[in-house]
Amino acid sequence: MKHSYFKYIFALLLFGSNGIVASFIRMNSYEIVLLRTLLGSFLLLAIFILSKGKFTFYKSKKHFLYLTISGISMGTSWMLLYEAYARIGVSIASLLYYCGPVIVMVLSPLLFREKLTIYKVIGFISVLCGAFFVNSNALSGDGDTFGVICGVLSAVMYAFMVIFNKKATSITGLENSTLQLIISFLTVAVFVGIKQGFVMVISTESTLPLLILGFINTGIGCYFYFSSIGNLPVQSVALCGYLEPLSAVMLSMLILRETMLSMQIIGAVLILGGAILGECMKRQGVKQ
Numbered sequence: 001m002k003h004s005y006f007k008y009i010f011a012l013l014l015f016g017s018n019g020i021v022a023s024f025i026r027m028n029s030y031e032i033v034l035l036r037t038l039l040g041s042f043l044l045l046a047i048f049i050l051s052k053g054k055f056t057f058y059k060s061k062k063h064f065l066y067l068t069i070s071g072i073s074m075g076t077s078w079m080l081l082y083e084a085y086a087r088i089g090v091s092i093a094s095l096l097y098y099c100g101p102v103i104v105m106v107l108s109p110l111l112f113r114e115k116l117t118i119y120k121v122i123g124f125i126s127v128l129c130g131a132f133f134v135n136s137n138a139l140s141g142d143g144d145t146f147g148v149i150c151g152v153l154s155a156v157m158y159a160f161m162v163i164f165n166k167k168a169t170s171i172t173g174l175e176n177s178t179l180q181l182i183i184s185f186l187t188v189a190v191f192v193g194i195k196q197g198f199v200m201v202i203s204t205e206s207t208l209p210l211l212i213l214g215f216i217n218t219g220i221g222c223y224f225y226f227s228s229i230g231n232l233p234v235q236s237v238a239l240c241g242y243l244e245p246l247s248a249v250m251l252s253m254l255i256l257r258e259t260m261l262s263m264q265i266i267g268a269v270l271i272l273g274g275a276i277l278g279e280c281m282k283r284q285g286v287k288q
Contacts, residue, residue: 004231009240011225014217016247019090020255021217022082024209029082031200032213034192037075037185039214040222044178047223053174063168067176070164071183077157079188080150087147089258094248095134095271096151100158101241102127102275111163119277126274133267177226181218242272 025032057064077097084093106124109116131152171179192198202210249268252258260268 004228005240007224007228008232009243011221011228012240012244013247014221014224016094016244017251018213018217019082019085019094019248020251021209021213022085023090023256025206025213026203027200027206027210029086030079030188030192030195032210033075033078033082034185034188035200035202035210036214036218037078037181037188039211040218041178041182041185043215043219044174044181044222047219048174048178051174055175055179057171057175057179060170063170066164067168067171067179068183070161070168071180072187073157073160073164074180075184075187075191077154077161078184079191080154080157084147084151084154087144088151090252090256091249091258091260091268092134092264093147093151093154094245094252095268096131096148097154097158098242098245098275099127099131099152099271100155100162103155103159104162105275107159107163123274123277126270126277130267130270130272130274133263133270174223174226177222181222242276246272 022032027035057067077100081093081097084096087093102124105120106116165176165180168176189198249260253260
């Protein structure tokens with residue numbers, strides 16, 4: 001159990017540092033995501049083959065379709081998120097991105113027949129208010145509105161990713177994460193191919209952070225994440241999961257010297273607090 005906790009927390013911290021590592025790569029957002037998903041896919045596929053895993057996705061075309069939609073959503077979400085990183089900063093973009101789980105929480109009664117409790121409603125309202133405070137600068141006309149839109153849309157696509165992945169119940173574990181990452185890569189590759197072709201300039205200074213982002217943050221991060229969550233209590237997974245946006249905000253302030261206005265700090269507390277409230281009360285409701 002302790003080993004699983006270590007892997008899970010380490011994966012979350014890796015994910016939380018994605019924006020930090022990406023800030024040292026001198027490429028546009030979709031080129032970064034393209035190479036990130038390519039390198040991560042290679043590593044996960046290698047691990048899957050070396051562990052003698054067997055693909056079973058072809059046994060259920062319906063569930064593979066769900067996983068395909070989830071993979072497309074993930075690739076799109078990451079492109080939007082990395083564009084938001086570049087425009088509005090890692091801390092604000094990360095907070096917007098993690099409105100996604102709350103969208104899933106609110107839609108779960110319709111999609112998964114889960115009970116909509118008062119705590120979920122309060123949590124959702126808290127997150128909405130938090131998103132308003134976080135983006136108060138852009139809404140007043142002083143910030144990058146397109147960057148905010150990218151951040152919000154990345155959260156919506158995050159929600160689609162989670163929803164359709166949950167529906168692909170027959171494709172699990174490392175097979176699930178490997179296929180999803182490969183589909184994400186193909187999605188981004190189609191976009192990049194149409195937009196600019198595949199001629200990219202990778203500077204010497206960008207090589208190391210790109211390798212770290214692809215192999216370590218994406219490949220190893222996904223492997224640790226998906227190999228640990230099945231061995232941990234659901235509530236622990238939900239609560240510890242918010243280490244990711246929290247670490248993203250803290251690291252961006254410490255390493256990138258990003259600053260947050262008082263209204264944005266209040267918004268961050270409302271977003272994280274609302275999300276945690278919804279998760280905690282949801283799990284307690286299940287036990288009762």
